[in-house]
Amino acid sequence: MTDAINRSQIESTLRRFDAGYRHFLHETPLMKLPGAALGVDCAEVWLKLEQLQASGSFKARGMLNRLLSNPIPTRGVIVASGGNAGIATAAAAKLLDVPCEVFVPRISSPAKQARLRALGAALRVTGNAYADALAACLERQKETGALLTHAYDQIEAVLGAGTLAAEVDAQAGAAPDTVLVSVGGGGLIAGIASWYANTVTRVIALEPELAPTLHAARQAGEPVDVSVSGIAADALGAKRIGSIAWPITQKHVQQSLLLRDEAISKAQLWLWQHLQIAAEPSASLGLAALQTGVYQPKKDEKVCLVICGANLDLATLKI
């Protein structure tokens, strides 16, 4: 399955975006800073400002790619997610003018439900937990035959995520020495690690201590369920590393590091207070790793952080 995910396929995906979808999917800026600008003792820190992406996160790349790569039934697309994947699916469906049905549990935030409705999605609020919404979604999909999108465990989503890394290299004129990537279900890191597979660029996985899907899988030697909680659970709260991401990360991800919620929260606030970047907690793990020393770069190192999303309640950023 993962043979279909390689540099050439990622380049094809990027060409498809470039050819006709740049009014929707942005080439997000790459901001290069000296390490000292962030209080980090390394040559450069590159911020891939993917929080400026359509739909507010990198997920738009994968969800658009999923919709472009498959025939879309008359009943449109269907997804279970009140988070970034749901918003990205609804945004891509709106762009392509196809119906979109989104299943979310009752605990999903009113702000995100409002955003989904504003994107024209038919919203189904079902059950108390994500699992309930997913079950209802899958049942409904059998009935309607709509195209199902998955937040991370589909090849198209991983290829879409990989285009982000391809952009970084083109924008910088060279690859970074290291990329720090937040991991939930692993779609983003699988795409990035596939791009940098068998190159000198190292890919490092970052997870909250309270949502350690990859870290737990590495310890167990296979994907295992973990309990998830904490401030980034909204975006990184997959229960288990994805079946596509697992073998790719085993081959091409050098390290798996964990971060405390306090450090993530502090980095998120730092991004706003010092760089005026409004990012969600899941997008702040890279800076947290650098500023806490959980990841210590060499002095001459060029480190790329992926600021992967900004679907947040601004009230949480108030000083």
Add this chain to the structure above:
Amino acid sequence: MTDAINRSQIESTLRRFDAGYRHFLHETPLMKLPGAALGVDCAEVWLKLEQLQASGSFKARGMLNRLLSNPIPTRGVIVASGGNAGIATAAAAKLLDVPCEVFVPRISSPAKQARLRALGAALRVTGNAYADALAACLERQKETGALLTHAYDQIEAVLGAGTLAAEVDAQAGAAPDTVLVSVGGGGLIAGIASWYANTVTRVIALEPELAPTLHAARQAGEPVDVSVSGIAADALGAKRIGSIAWPITQKHVQQSLLLRDEAISKAQLWLWQHLQIAAEPSASLGLAALQTGVYQPKKDEKVCLVICGANLDLATLKI
């Protein structure tokens, strides 16, 4: 006086920044979008993301340049401003490790006062209006001999602002057809218009209807006092166009356009809701001009907007 403000001097200023101050002053990203991404019928809209600048606005360029271009007395620097110029002066003073005294009126916001204190400035809260704080500042300056920085009417501030335009051209590999620039005292537009003087790039001035310093001066044929109010008065609330900006804008600014507060506010919200860019009202006039049609670009036009600041209360961005 304005003979000292030209392309060559702006290039020198940029070289000085590049040589030793990039750990503080950022080369802010340029985000290129097809006009359609913003609902605008033109080829491209470029967003110069200057709200990501150190101190939260473009003012850091001019204030740092002011401090680097003059001997700094032992008593340091002094400024009257509770807004972006004050914050930028305090940030530059902190960088250079010199004392900074800031005079603000009692009406200045607690958030900005806290930010000034966090930057290590000695804060003097004096009088009910800006004029009172300024009078106290000038009296104190005579006493201490500290270096005075002015928000817009000093050559160094204008040259600093001009470096922003020099960066745009270098980042894009070409100059835009048009640049839309918000005007308060005119420091930013004077720098940008000096950079593009006698080129094919047109520079357009944008002001709130409720703070029309340049527009009123053009109608009167000379700088005149105006009364200022409205949502962008915090940043664009100079009472009169600057003495440096006036002759430069008369020569090199093609149009002066006015915008309603409602349009500015709508554009500000659009920037957050669709691009996750947190910007202050003064930074939203360019998008407002495009989205309302107050400025109508040609179909093949490449328009650059300067997103000039993000010193805002995030509560104002809540949906």
